[in-house]
């Protein structure tokens with residue numbers, strides 16, 4: 277069967293929840309009917325609607341998933357002539373001290389997520405949490421996600437990653453309070469101690 281060819285320019289108009297196309301490995305996928313079923317949630321897909329999401333796809337899935345869903349969702353391919361790239365921003369994460377308010381967290385279903393996902397006012401959810409959340413997200417996006425499938429296949433997480441978690445103060449989370457300070461250092465540790473004092 278001959279595949280319909282689209283240009284990058286055609287993609288831009290299909291960037292909403294009612295009409296959501298993405299490019300993965302040069303092919304065009306109409307995600308609209310699949311958004312509500314997508315196991316990773318619809319919001320993450322909508323972030324890359326109308327764009328080339330190959331990198332994001334590769335971060336979270338393997339080829340078998342693409343092969344399985346191609347007959348159902350693929351509507352064509354990107355034509356040769358499309359020399360413009362409209363790649364979804366990989367480095368979208370906010371700077372350490374900056375909260376990304378462009379989009380919330382979770383599925384944004386009212387009462388479907390914990391209230392703090394959507395950044396509702398809360399006396400308990402404060403700046404410390406937001407800072408820790410930003411650092412954690414950045415760490416996971418940059419240092420965990422790109423490698424997690426490889427580690428999964430090897431059935432082994434490199435020791436250097438555990439050490440890095442220790443250096444960042446993340447390992448302290450599993451120790452509970454009082455934290456064994458001498459083994460942990462870093463900003464997160466300071467925040468954990470500060471927020472524990474506040475509660």
Ligand code: HEM
Nearest residue numbers: 298300305315316320321324329332333336337341342345
């Ligand atoms: C052709 C397009 C896509 C299809 C068919 C698809 C399908 C799926 C499927 C079947 C899963 C469950 C995987 C599993 O259980 O192992 C999944 C999970 C997920 N997908 Fe997609 N997806 C697509 C595009 C995307 C894109 C573009 C993103 C990101 C921008 C994304 C983000 C995620 C995330 C975060 C998960 C959850 C991963 C996890 O829990 O380990 N997906 N997707």
